[in-house]
Amino acid sequence: MSATPTILFSDPTPEKQLFCLQLFSESAPDNVHICSSPDALIETLSKVKVDILFLNLTLFPDEECISHLDAIQNDFPELLIIAAIPEDQTALEQEILSRNTFFYITIPYKESEVQLALKRALTKLAIQPTDTSVNSRKRLPPFHGIIGETEVMQNLFSLIKKISEDALATVLIRGESGTGKEMVAKAIHRHSSRKNKNFVPVNCAAIPDDLLESELFGYTKGAFTGATQNKIGRIEYADGGTLFLDEIGDMKPTLQAKLLRVLQEKEFEPVGGLKATPVDTRVVAATHCDLEQLVSEGTFREDLYYRLSVIPLKIPPLKDRREDIPILLDAFLDLHATKRGRDKFIIPMNVMIALLSYEWKGNVRELENLVQQMSILYSGKEIQLEDLPERLLADFDPEAVDYELMNTIISGVSLSDKEPEKISQSTVISLPGRLEWQEGQVDFNELINDYESQLIIKAMKITGGNKKEAAKLLNLKRTTLLEKIKKKNLQGMWEEN
Numbered sequence: 001m002s003a004t005p006t007i008l009f010s011d012p013t014p015e016k017q018l019f020c021l022q023l024f025s026e027s028a029p030d031n032v033h034i035c036s037s038p039d040a041l042i043e044t045l046s047k048v049k050v051d052i053l054f055l056n057l058t059l060f061p062d063e064e065c066i067s068h069l070d071a072i073q074n075d076f077p078e079l080l081i082i083a084a085i086p087e088d089q090t091a092l093e094q095e096i097l098s099r100n101t102f103f104y105i106t107i108p109y110k111e112s113e114v115q116l117a118l119k120r121a122l123t124k125l126a127i128q129p130t131d132t133s134v135n136s137r138k139r140l141p142p143f144h145g146i147i148g149e150t151e152v153m154q155n156l157f158s159l160i161k162k163i164s165e166d167a168l169a170t171v172l173i174r175g176e177s178g179t180g181k182e183m184v185a186k187a188i189h190r191h192s193s194r195k196n197k198n199f200v201p202v203n204c205a206a207i208p209d210d211l212l213e214s215e216l217f218g219y220t221k222g223a224f225t226g227a228t229q230n231k232i233g234r235i236e237y238a239d240g241g242t243l244f245l246d247e248i249g250d251m252k253p254t255l256q257a258k259l260l261r262v263l264q265e266k267e268f269e270p271v272g273g274l275k276a277t278p279v280d281t282r283v284v285a286a287t288h289c290d291l292e293q294l295v296s297e298g299t300f301r302e303d304l305y306y307r308l309s310v311i312p313l314k315i316p317p318l319k320d321r322r323e324d325i326p327i328l329l330d331a332f333l334d335l336h337a338t339k340r341g342r343d344k345f346i347i348p349m350n351v352m353i354a355l356l357s358y359e360w361k362g363n364v365r366e367l368e369n370l371v372q373q374m375s376i377l378y379s380g381k382e383i384q385l386e387d388l389p390e391r392l393l394a395d396f397d398p399e400a401v402d403y404e405l406m407n408t409i410i411s412g413v414s415l416s417d418k419e420p421e422k423i424s425q426s427t428v429i430s431l432p433g434r435l436e437w438q439e440g441q442v443d444f445n446e447l448i449n450d451y452e453s454q455l456i457i458k459a460m461k462i463t464g465g466n467k468k469e470a471a472k473l474l475n476l477k478r479t480t481l482l483e484k485i486k487k488k489n490l491q492g493m494w495e496e497n
């Protein structure tokens with residue numbers, strides 16, 4: 001970001017443009033750009049490093065505004081976008097909410113609303129460099145919305161770029177549910193020369209077998225009862241673009257044979273049709289199943305398996321890339337808390353450790369859902385362990401935590417290795433309670449030890465020295481608490497003098 005943030009104000013109405021000019025007439029006018037057409041908007045964004053974009057979406061035709069917004073966010077992932085959308089357009093509002101837009105207001109908007117939104121955006125930019133919470137560190141930009149700074153994710157992004165250079169080869173994406181397979185498929189599409197044509201997702205498990213065929217291939221009038229007119233299928237809709245077949249392992253064998261024909265011959269016949277229709281679509285398939293197993297059991301065609309897996313991609317489960325959890329949390333907090341007009345809540349170290357220790361069987365989706373749920377239900381400023389849903393703490397044993405590993409993950413050693421100059425030696429990171437540390441001078445075990453002692457003393461104070469109650473408060477066995485008090489020589493330290 002430049003010293004003075006650069007603002008691009010895009011609105012087709014001259015009256016609003018005038019308002020913007022007046023608003024910034026005294027302050028750094030060089031850093032404010034105004035445009036009134038889509039072309040001018042794109043041109044300015046490509047020439048000038050813009051920090052905040054005020055975007056009146058009526059600049060674009062109704063049906064195109066979301067795809068333009070997506071394209072801008074993809075191309076300029078660090079841009080803070082304040083969108084203005086016509087009021088009473090619930091569907092559009094939902095679309096905006098599901099995106100990483102900084103703020104949105106409805107048209108007709110009051111000038112004071114724009115001022116407020118801009119003020120918030122400027123404040124956000126101003127606090128970014130000095131934010132010292134454990135969640136904040138220099139971030140690499142997401143790749144088409146996919147967040148991941150671990151080596152394995154960065155390698156995946158490079159692979160996606162390579163794959164996208166070829167617009168034909170079939171790709172098979174594997175990964176557990178919620179790892180982002182659909183996001184990866186979209187990224188392949190958006191990064192390829194097919195990006196201006198349709199990306200058509202089909203979930204083979206969600207559509208009943210007897211409907212899937214006509215959904216995919218379309219049908220001709222009279223093909224079956226109720227087929228009163230020709231209908232094009234999703235394969236044809238994806239002509240020139242990308243067909244994403246999710247849960248391909250659930251496709252029944254007769255359809256597998258028809259799909260194989262599309263892949264081999266580049267043509268298909270609609271249900272009830274006799275004439276083959278040529279089609280040029282790239283197929284990206286995804287599965288969380290063991291396809292080899294299905295092939296050996298005879299439920300998945302071997303020839304289709306080989307056709308599909310020309311380029312295999314694997315997305316690792318979240319538990320195998322825990323270093324990404326703090327970054328994902330931070331991004332989802334930005335998205336879901338800010339979207340609700342509230343400040344991001346603080347995730348103290350002990351909560352972060354619990355989150356890092358959890359298995360995340362639902363992967364990134366489960367993590368995002370948690371942040372979304374907390375943004376709605378939780379009204380405090382700093383999350384406490386007991387605020388987390390029970391399932392997250394069921395197997396959490398603070399004594400079994402590998403603190404050294406946690407230290408590496410939280411302090412992002414691998415990241416600071418990459419950009420040592422970005423980390424200031426004097427950065428102070430606040431911990432819950434009274435603890436503080438100087439970055440670069442940390443003895444993690446000693447710090448945790450101190451922290452643990454303070455927690456115990458606090459719990460004993462709160463419970464008036466009742467060890468049974470204090471153990472309950474700390475979610476520890478009474479015997480463990482007694483042992484700790486003895487070992488740490490804390491006896492009596494909670495008593496007021």
Ligand SMILES: Nc1ncnc2c1ncn2[C@@H]1O[C@H](COP(=O)(O)OP(=O)(O)OP(=O)(O)O)[C@@H](O)[C@H]1O
Pocket residue numbers: 145146147148175176177178179180181182183184246288364365368
């Ligand atoms: N790396 C990531 N960065 C940001 N968001 C992510 C990431 N991975 C997944 N998500 C989010 O998690 C949710 C699930 O993603 P997606 O649908 O792509 O997963 P999937 O593997 O296709 O899941 P399923 O197999 O259940 O269909 C989405 O809300 C998506 O935004």
